[in-house]
Amino acid sequence: MADPKRRYNRIKIVLLEKEKTNIWLAGQLGVSTTAVSKWCTNRNQPTVETLFKISEILHVGVCELLVTK
Numbered sequence: 343m344a345d346p347k348r349r350y351n352r353i354k355i356v357l358l359e360k361e362k363t364n365i366w367l368a369g370q371l372g373v374s375t376t377a378v379s380k381w382c383t384n385r386n387q388p389t390v391e392t393l394f395k396i397s398e399i400l401h402v403g404v405c406e407l408l409v410t411k
């Protein structure tokens with residue numbers, strides 16, 4: 343499990359920017375809303391393959407989904 347104090351991804355932020363919901367993204371990916379919620383709160387992280395799928399669905403680069411240092 344990810345460190346609860348660290349943010350690894352920006353999925354929640356990008357969803358807000360694109361005016362999309364967790365439920366919408368879950369439907370697009372064919373995954374549970376719980377999984378997307380955990381990604382958005384950084385409690386869990388999607389696989390690399392899933393990150394690429396999310397980037398395609400949201401029309402952003404994969405790097406835009408990740409927190410940079």
